[in-house]
Amino acid sequence: MTRIVYLNGRYLEEHRAQVSVFDRGFLFADAVYEVTAVLNSKLIDFAGHFARLQRSCTELGLTLPVSEQQLRDIHQELLIRNQLHEGGIYLQLTRGSAGDRDFCAPADLSPTLLLFTQARPLKDAPQASAGIHVVSLPDIRWHRRDIKTVQLLAPCLAKELAHARGADDAWLVEDGFVTEGSSSNAYIVTADGTVVTRPLSNDILHGITRQALMQLAADGGIKVEERAFTIAEALAAKEAFISSATTVVWPVVSIDGQTIGDGKPGPVSLRLRQRYLQLAEQSTQG
Incomplete structure (x- = not known):
């Protein structure tokens, strides 16, 4: 089964997901991330991870383009589409792409939001x-x-x-x-x-x-x-x-x-x- 990822509002086969070479996450590590564990196809402490994500965004002045419920729904959809039973869901939010490399980011950038699943043992590691x-x-x-x-x-x-x-x-x-x-x-x-x-x-x-x-x-x-x-x-x-x-x-x-x-x-x-x-x-x- 081909893994399905979420990228900027779309669910895509992983080989079809593309991010600009000018994305600031790629060029400057101008990005934050979270990993939410999954056990028995359920999310562990999603609320805690969302709160920390919000804090990271506030500290760096990043814009989170979805609400807590919308983000939870995205996680849920990825669980279903990838039939993930145990492992984690990785989330990465970057400031976005300005179309060229520049240390100073324009104020009107659209952030890049990426999520994907990773199967791994938690209970029996x-x-x-x-x-x-x-x-x-x-x-x-x-x-x-x-x-x-x-x-x-x-x-x-x-x-x-x-x-x-x-x-x-x-x-x-x-x-x-x-x-x-x-x-x-x-x-x-x-x-x-x-x-x-x-x-x-x-x-x-x-x-x-x-x-x-x-x-x-x-x-x-x-x-x-x-x-x-x-x-x-x-x-x-x-x-x-x-x-x-x-x-x-x-x-x-x-x-x-x-x-x-x-x-x-x-x-x-x-x-x-x-x-x-x-x-x-x-x-x-x-």
């Missing part, structure tokens, strides 16, 4: 049961990481360096402290069972899954401390893990070749993952 290995790398990204832009060259390079070193991913470090993963939020679990993660600021992405996990931890009597932590502290932790829309929770079992805890996924990360998936299956709205 092997990384969730085996854990992942990460390496620490300098965080060289720009300083508005709270805006979900498509400026992803630094994360791509980080992932490539991690793979070259035999690891699955990277944790990024700035001024001696972990900011986040290359495309995820980062956490450790201390000796007393406290979950530690960096507080929200311009330094990290305000993860939608992170927000849900914080609430689940509070509801489950798990203490959470929002503060910066170092790689040394992570190496001494009982557990470590990451979260994002498409990973949910993946335990981290080693950093820079050194084992975390007993080298296996720990009970806190597994408990949070299981509870998140249970609630998602019960409450996802199409």
